[in-house]
Amino acid sequence: MAKHVKVYSTPTCPWCVRVKQFLDDNKIVFENIDVSSDAQAMEEIKQKSAQMGVPVLDIEGQIIVGFDKEKIKLALGI
Amino acid sequence: MHDLIIIGAGPAGITASVYAARKRMNFLVISRDIGGQAAWSGDIENYTGYQFISGPELTAKFEEHMRNYNIALRENEEALEVEKSGREIFVKTDKSAYQARSLIIASGKKSRELGVPGEAEFKNRGLTYCATCDGPLFSGKNVAVIGGGNSALDAALQLIKIAGYVYIINNTGKLEGDAIILQKVQEAKNVRIFNDSRVVSITGDKFVKAIKINHKDKEGSLDVEGVFVEIGLEPNIGFAKDIVKNERGEIKIGARNQTNIPGIFAAGDVTDVPEKQIIIAAGEGSKAALSAFRYLAQNRF
Numbered sequence: 001m002a003k004h005v006k007v008y009s010t011p012t013c014p015w016c017v018r019v020k021q022f023l024d025d026n027k028i029v030f031e032n033i034d035v036s037s038d039a040q041a042m043e044e045i046k047q048k049s050a051q052m053g054v055p056v057l058d059i060e061g062q063i064i065v066g067f068d069k070e071k072i073k074l075a076l077g078i
Numbered sequence: 079m080h081d082l083i084i085i086g087a088g089p090a091g092i093t094a095s096v097y098a099a100r101k102r103m104n105f106l107v108i109s110r111d112i113g114g115q116a117a118w119s120g121d122i123e124n125y126t127g128y129q130f131i132s133g134p135e136l137t138a139k140f141e142e143h144m145r146n147y148n149i150a151l152r153e154n155e156e157a158l159e160v161e162k163s164g165r166e167i168f169v170k171t172d173k174s175a176y177q178a179r180s181l182i183i184a185s186g187k188k189s190r191e192l193g194v195p196g197e198a199e200f201k202n203r204g205l206t207y208c209a210t211c212d213g214p215l216f217s218g219k220n221v222a223v224i225g226g227g228n229s230a231l232d233a234a235l236q237l238i239k240i241a242g243y244v245y246i247i248n249n250t251g252k253l254e255g256d257a258i259i260l261q262k263v264q265e266a267k268n269v270r271i272f273n274d275s276r277v278v279s280i281t282g283d284k285f286v287k288a289i290k291i292n293h294k295d296k297e298g299s300l301d302v303e304g305v306f307v308e309i310g311l312e313p314n315i316g317f318a319k320d321i322v323k324n325e326r327g328e329i330k331i332g333a334r335n336q337t338n339i340p341g342i343f344a345a346g347d348v349t350d351v352p353e354k355q356i357i358i359a360a361g362e363g364s365k366a367a368l369s370a371f372r373y374l375a376q377n378r379f
Contacts, residue, residue, distance in 0.1 A: 036214030053202040
């Protein structure tokens with residue numbers, strides 16, 4: 001069963017581009033949430049990660065801040 | 079024992095690694111990240127061969143080029159100390175220790191910090207050093223830009239279109255930068271400029287709520303949710319104690335990228351090379367690798 005992956009991002013953040021590229025390369029389907037046009041999503045990030053930087057990944061409830069390749073791989077089991 | 083260690087994997091370090099690989103040197107790259115400042119750049123329109131490419135895209139191309147050569151890369155690792163003893167160079171990192179016959183320092187620059195209470199605590203909790211990256215998070219919110227030069231003006235210009243009010247806190251008598259950008263910033267309706275002012279502290283609860291500023295010995299407070307620190311860059315050279323630097327803290331290099339210590343070379347933004355550009359850093363990286371190769375041959379290692 002594929003894990004549900006949410007990526008909170010903005011269109012301009014460099015690491016958001018790289019994290020999405022990384023997921024694409026590994027054929028991981030994800031839901032992209034643009035927080036720059038979604039105030040509700042911005043509040044979700046603050047709640048979930050206690051910080052404001054993007055990207056933030058929510059992998060079945062596990063929160064990963066930034067493009068932390070090792071943590072992402074571990075969470076996805078790839 | 080390696081022939082060469084390269085510290086840094088921005089444009090200079092990556093290019094040096096490609097050249098070293100093609101010379102079949104036995105070497106190692108140690109870096110905190112890949113791409114360095116280039117990864118944070120917005121649109122790049124002056125890297126030959128690309129009429130237009132973004133920072134992250136160019137970084138991905140660099141990385142792909144490097145990975146093609148099976149290079150030993152220690153990512154997420156930081157150099158703490160560099161020392162030469164006899165003919166050997168020792169590099170101590172936060173994870174391990176290495177020895178080599180030659181070294182290229184290509185560790186680049188980082189954003190200068192304010193050094194006020196609250197800065198570390200609120201980093202990524204409203205305080206940031208990158209308007210391009212984090213600006214869109216502050217849609218409709220009041221923000222402060224700290225600084226009075228080109229990078230502060232660039233940040234302000236981006237934020238004017240996104241944020242509520244943009245307060246510019248500048249510790250000199252007037253803003254200085256490119257005339258066109260300066261005019262645009264000064265004419266914006268949602269900008270307030272505080273000259274002769276310095277930041278005293280950043281305050282808030284979980285996230286930034288306000289900054290305290292000192293204007294001509296009077297203290298005041300501004301309610302903001304975002305703080306953009308744009309007071310310039312400084313070289314990443316904490317580990318390079320015995321190496322001669324200029325008044326800006328940049329490593330002094332010669333025409334062949336040599337430093338004052340034989341066998342230690344430097345390249346890119348961490349050096350005193352005139353002009354800091356991605357293409358210049360890349361070119362300097364290739365020169366440094368060829369110089370290290372020549373050094374090893376001449377010294378019969």
